[in-house]
Amino acid sequence: MTRSDTTFAQLITPHTRALPLLTLTDLRILETQASAALPAHTLMGRAGKAAASFLSEQITRDTSVARTRHKVWLIAGPGNNGGDALVMATELHKAGFAVELCMPIEVKPDDARWALNNARAAGIAISSTLPASLDEYTWLVDGMFGIGLTRPLEGVFASAARQLSQRTRTNKGGVLALDTPSGLDSDTGTIVGEEQSEGDAVRATHTITFIGAKPGLFTAQGRDLAGAVTVAPIGIDSSARTGVQLNAPDLFAAFLPSRDFATNKGSFGSLAVVGGDTGMCGAPILASRAALYTGAGKVHVALLGEGAPPYDPPHPELMLHAIDDLPLDTMDALAVGCGMGHRERATQVLHDVLSLDAPKLLDADALNLISKNPSLAAAVTARGVQGDPCVLTPHPLEAARLLGTDAPAVQRDRLAAARALAARFASVVVLKGSGTVIAAPDGRLAINPTGNAALATGGTGDVLGGIIGALLAQHLPRFEAALAGVYLHGLAADTLSAQGHGPAGLTAGELAPMVRTLLNQMFYPAPNR
Known part of the structure; x- marks a missing residue:
């Protein structure tokens, strides 16, 4: 990473700080402002690099498994959260980690297509189907949907959410959610679709959340689903948005x-x-x-x-x-x-x-x-x-x-x-x-x-x-x-x-x-x- 990249990969542990908690509306405003002022793909690049840096540090701390034996599996959804996962996979691959990525539906937004092209050029192993077992991987990464999901997880994504959650419950390895656990409403901390008994959501051991922390990570079911939360500001100042704060x-x-x-x-x-x-x-x-x-x-x-x-x-x-x-x-x-x-x-x-x-x-x-x-x-x-x-x-x-x-x-x-x-x-x-x-x-x-x-x-x-x-x-x-x-x-x-x-x-x-x-x-x- 360059010196500039290292700055933007700065991570914050929020539990002792009165951080602003950003609603979906807050985030859309900040993203729009930042995207207008920055070169194309910058925010996605920073988010994926910050996530890769976080996971690399977690793996380095784990002395129970040799660094070279760690194997990371990621699942990418069709939107920008999937693009974050693709950038993360590419960065981990460049750092020498064994990486496999599942992309059941090809990503669609321009930023995510840019990330997909880079991942393919780097030689990332990409499949479209879930493996029968995830036991061989030491870390699993949820890059399916993140914020803004308005309907319950379905099909292969619901199945993946159940597999990732089972890993967390059995304590057999780490599960990292990118931005928010897929299926979680980041404003309310509830599972999308749960009131109709249709909701699935990823239960993670860790969540790295971008730009700022979200209310739903700290209340209702979000506290159980998010696990340990880390904030990656990725160079965006959210301090002026203080409608909701984390008590400290x-x-x-x-x-x-x-x-x-x-x-x-x-x-x-x-x-x-x-x-x-x-x-x-x-x-x-x-x-x-x-x-x-x-x-x-x-x-x-x-x-x-x-x-x-x-x-x-x-x-x-x-x-x-x-x-x-x-x-x-x-x-x-x-x-x-x-x-x-x-x-x-x-x-x-x-x-x-x-x-x-x-x-x-x-x-x-x-x-x-x-x-x-x-x-x-x-x-x-x-x-x-x-x-x-x-x-x-x-x-x-x-x-x-x-x-x-x-x-x-x-x-x-x-x-x-x-x-x-x-x-x-x-x-x-x-x-x-x-x-x-x-x-x-x-x-x-x-x-x-x-x-x-x-x-x-x-x-x-x-x-x-x-x-x-x-x-x-x-x-x-x-x-x-x-x-x-x-x-x-x-x-x-x-x-x-x-x-x-x-x-x-x-x-x-x-x-x-x-x-x-x-x-x-x-x-x-x-x-x-």
């Missing part, structure tokens, strides 16, 4: 409070966790413990029901009260809904809480009460219109109730659902799930890259509510409190899983101590004094 500390670190020697518990706010009807005090106590570990100065638990313990033995720092005995109007923030129940008493408490001026997080039963009670819903919206937006933290079913639809409809376009909720309730919305979406009523939108299946257990949502509530009590703005809480909550699950404590069997209560550790390691290192 860059977005919230500056809002965390300083912890000077002269600070005291009053510096970090008082939080009240409101909930706990009779027999359901565990949820607010979980949330309250998480708030303690996230650095709130004082944490109160305001319980609606009877029979609660007088204090929390593992954490006597928590102050437990009957709801009527705690002056909620003196709190710096409120987290409302954990184990709250659905009785008339809960409705009245929520109505009273919504009239208070403190920042409010609404979760669980509070959200279900709002979905059934138009006056409560109107009160939430009114708070936001008046400049005091609530933070709503629904899972997909709760979101569906709030929107008057069903959970599958929410999951088909999680970004649109989060936007709709933020607009309807003039609130910051945390739509939980794989690739949690955080939306602000002013249009800001982020997708969170942390978290895993360890969070699929009871109580983890209560813990998240406590974390965000503690950050609100420490006077973080609503949107930034949500970003920070979701990021740390997911990263705690990732870190514990890496240590062998998950994903299976991790309990919600284990998250909070790890959140404390991460918070201090990342943002409050010990002073050198």
Whole structure:
């Protein structure tokens, strides 16, 4: 590669950076602008070279197989994604790798025809049929369709998607998707055609995505299908397009409070966790413990029901009260809904809480009460219109109730659902799930890259509510409190899983101590004094 080629092959690992996430519309605009300013075939040439450079590095790192014994199989679709695969195959062949390419239908666009002519001139072995087995290849490359696919994979391409996905599931070698796994909607993270039960998609171990990262790689099924994502900007600056961003500390670190020697518990706010009807005090106590570990100065638990313990033995720092005995109007923030129940008493408490001026997080039963009670819903919206937006933290079913639809409809376009909720309730919305979406009523939108299946257990949502509530009590703005809480909550699950404590069997209560550790390691290192 020339020096210029090396520059354009620069690769970015996105998970710790607040990168813009480019929709199909964004990408088409950037591609059109770049193509008008560059010589013909430049973008395809850069993309294919970047992919070849990435795979070459992966092969070099793999010391279990001699470099000369690696064999790469690529499949090219009929469009520009196929052209990227052809350039990649040619570059790998020139670098001395054994390469075979399957092209069931000849590529059609001019750029891709240029790539095909170069591949043929280089002597690349090209066939039109799938091999009976892919076991002899150490790497498989999906260059079938990439972005913009509007119909389900069919015929030989659907068969190829199933073969590539089987390789990933059996962990017998690498599967690299070019730009996006074929069959995946890059805007939504859903499988094209799945709602008609017709959809197939490639499940890759790695994805190298061009120009910029895409929302669908980080939410819904996209997180499972894309595997480890790497961005190849190929010389195009996408930083100005910030409609959707990947959540990262860059977005919230500056809002965390300083912890000077002269600070005291009053510096970090008082939080009240409101909930706990009779027999359901565990949820607010979980949330309250998480708030303690996230650095709130004082944490109160305001319980609606009877029979609660007088204090929390593992954490006597928590102050437990009957709801009527705690002056909620003196709190710096409120987290409302954990184990709250659905009785008339809960409705009245929520109505009273919504009239208070403190920042409010609404979760669980509070959200279900709002979905059934138009006056409560109107009160939430009114708070936001008046400049005091609530933070709503629904899972997909709760979101569906709030929107008057069903959970599958929410999951088909999680970004649109989060936007709709933020607009309807003039609130910051945390739509939980794989690739949690955080939306602000002013249009800001982020997708969170942390978290895993360890969070699929009871109580983890209560813990998240406590974390965000503690950050609100420490006077973080609503949107930034949500970003920070979701990021740390997911990263705690990732870190514990890496240590062998998950994903299976991790309990919600284990998250909070790890959140404390991460918070201090990342943002409050010990002073050198």
